[in-house]
Amino acid sequence: MKPTIMSLGNLRDLYQQVILERYKSPKHRGVTDPVHRRQRGHNPSCGDTIELTVQLNEAGDRIADVKFQGEGCAISMASVDLMAEAMRGKSLEEALEMVQRFQNMMKGEAEFPKAQRKLNVMQGVAQFPVRIKCANLCWHTLKAAIEASANSDANGFVSNENE
Numbered sequence: 001m002k003p004t005i006m007s008l009g010n011l012r013d014l015y016q017q018v019i020l021e022r023y024k025s026p027k028h029r030g031v032t033d034p035v036h037r038r039q040r041g042h043n044p045s046c047g048d049t050i051e052l053t054v055q056l057n058e059a060g061d062r063i064a065d066v067k068f069q070g071e072g073c074a075i076s077m078a079s080v081d082l083m084a085e086a087m088r089g090k091s092l093e094e095a096l097e098m099v100q101r102f103q104n105m106m107k108g109e110a111e112f113p114k115a116q117r118k119l120n121v122m123q124g125v126a127q128f129p130v131r132i133k134c135a136n137l138c139w140h141t142l143k144a145a146i147e148a149s150a151n152s153d154a155n156g157f158v159s160n161e162n163e
Helices: 008-024 074-087 092-106 114-127 129-147
Strands: 037-043 048-056 063-071 157-159
Touching: 008 074, 008 114, 037 129, 048 074, 048 129, 063 074, 074 092, 074 114, 074 129, 092 114, 092 129, 114 129, 129 157
Parallel strands: 037 157
Antiparallel strands: 037 048, 048 063
16 A cells, blocks of 8 residues: 655645644643642733643643643634644753744744644744744744742733744
8 A cells, every 4th residue: 555645735724724723622721729820921913812721740840731822813722732732742942842843843943743744734824924923923932921929910922033
């Protein structure tokens, strides 16, 4: 049997399907229990607003869970849901490396390895520069949450307007 080769059109359709599925039925909506980090993010150009909560392991050096609340376009909601799933079990250092890799992917400069290939579904967004901020919002917000101290005030919003 010959291996099936996916055409670019079929691949684009698959990406769009995954984005729509995650938008309609997110798996990580809610609030972690307990909440060790909380950060809000806003994308003024599209109106996306999210609030991330992060639960850390007992040692405080690994992400046990990430959940989100908020509203936004399909791209921002799919991105945050995929990101929340990918972050479980990651060290804070690994998480920050993944943030950088995602931002590089949005510039067409990187992609995720096989173990995290679900995140590559967002690569198609890079073809639409105006939508990159939508995909990046949750990643900026997570970075701010990780870099914040446990006692910091997260009442302010992280904005990616100057991206």
